Amino acid sequence: MDTFIEYVLQFGNLNKQQIDLIKSKATEIELHKDEYYWEAGKAVKQIGFLTDGILRVYYYNNKGEEITRYFIDEEHLILSGNNVDEFFIPSEYLQAITDCKMVVFSKQDWKDISETIIGWDSIVQKIITRHHTEKIKRRSDLISQDATARYLDFIEKFPKLVNRIPLSYIASYLGITASSLSRIRKNIR
């Protein structure tokens, strides 16, 4: 819980009363490995903040292959569409790769917070933009490199994640086959 508050405070100020309001609305939940936080086609009912663990977002491309679009690591806010969209139906899967801990808010509570705390929306907007910018950067930084460089780039950017994510997920994120990645790992050693 405190992790979430600290995180938010990086993006804007909140007074004690406001912090208490947020805390009063928050629920801490656990998500076990392989469980889903979102599933394609099913309405999303919560806003969540990941405090522990790793999630991955994946989808199926036109060849039916499962592609990891990105990983979500600790200290990351998970919003549906543009902030709170009443009827947001994802087209992707958001699955726990490890056991996870999250702080979640119902959409209604999130709305209450937004209506009560002046400046809340602008804080959230900053967070969203930060996340998006990072994802786009990471993605396009990968494209100009060969597979080995992409992998090195990945372990540099996610040093804590490499050993906690199955090889096949990393491979699909990097756009190579699992066997290629296995060979790349061998060559690096």
Add this chain to the structure above:
Amino acid sequence: MDTFIEYVLQFGNLNKQQIDLIKSKATEIELHKDEYYWEAGKAVKQIGFLTDGILRVYYYNNKGEEITRYFIDEEHLILSGNNVDEFFIPSEYLQAITDCKMVVFSKQDWKDISETIIGWDSIVQKIITRHHTEKIKRRSDLISQDATARYLDFIEKFPKLVNRIPLSYIASYLGITASSLSRIRKNIR
């Protein structure tokens, strides 16, 4: 100008008075081919909306190669960082690929609009989110495919752009060399 208003109206409602305010603050400018709208390291002073033409965003990777991160086509709002950031200094170049027409606002005018029109910020947020989501989608859709499929994907998504963008820019966007793309084009014919 009207293009901009119409575009914004897709994301939220505005009354006549509010539309007039926006129009009164807007300036129409032209950007010639190869001119820059942003340059890495130089402060950005305007918010712009592209009504005609194509821009590209590029940067230099750690090998000093020029990499096109993405293209911006007509009907696209160009914001600095998270909406209006007073001191935003880009790390990338934003260059006109063709002659362009834009509607621009000074940061101060943009702020005035934001403070006067209730709901403006939320409209802008929706637009930002839409743009970001598209970019992330496009990028990760590319990564799981071979070069030919990436190019076919590109011409499917940007049918209007293919013939207006130099081959070498498209190649760097797709993460392949210019000669490879040239060969791919030959094979497709």
Add this chain to the structure above:
DNA sequence: TAGCTTTTTTGTCATTTGGCAAGTGGTTTC
């Protein structure tokens, strides 16, 4: 622990892509 399942590694070979250099065609410049 044995047996089963899943993930990762490895081998072999085909295909794709890159690197480099030369060639082509079009445009600009003086």
Add this chain to the structure above:
DNA sequence: GAAACCACTTGCCAAATGACAAAAAAGCTA
């Protein structure tokens, strides 16, 4: 109009990656 320039194309070969299959390793369950 010749020279210089630029973007694109092409040829040749090397290197990287994929496809497929089998083996090895790791994880899970009874």
